[in-house]
Amino acid sequence: DYRGFLKALCEHGFDGCVAYEMCSPLRDGNSLEVLDQYARKFVEFMKQNVAS
Template sequence: VHSDALLELLHDIDRPNCKLGFDAWSPALREENLFEAARKMAPYTAITTNADYIRLPRYNYQPEVINYQRQQPDMVRAVKFGTGFIDYSAFFRGLKEGGFNGIATYEMCSPIRGGGSLENLNDYASEYLTWMKTHLI
């Protein structure tokens, strides 16, 4: 759902206790302007859940032309926070400018580069905390 459509839905619900969990991942995949989307959604957002990804282009071999054809959408793969394609600096600037006063969390809900060992999971979580401390605190 585009951020503008989400805001329309929220206005239709029209309940003061209904707030957003607004994440950068979805608008980034749709190539929305993250700063503007976050600024617009900030007053209605209670929580943002963060993770970073790289885009991996996909292709399908076409034997009749002995070539590959680009497929959409790209595959995405979870990577350490701050190393992917999502511009979290712009996203958090937008949230701050828009008046966000909620919670930011980190998630690892899809396969991550390096696997699911406790050591790798801790490394990813530590990287998120370091990024947040150096960019936001």
């Protein structure tokens, strides 16, 4: 439940960095294009779920 986890961090005053690791096998392969696609999805998820 990443949304709940991020919400709890924000509610308790966390203002540090969040890292995203792609260490598990990706469904679509591991080309740079696929890695970039997944990283962009993560950025969009963060924009939608973390108040700025």
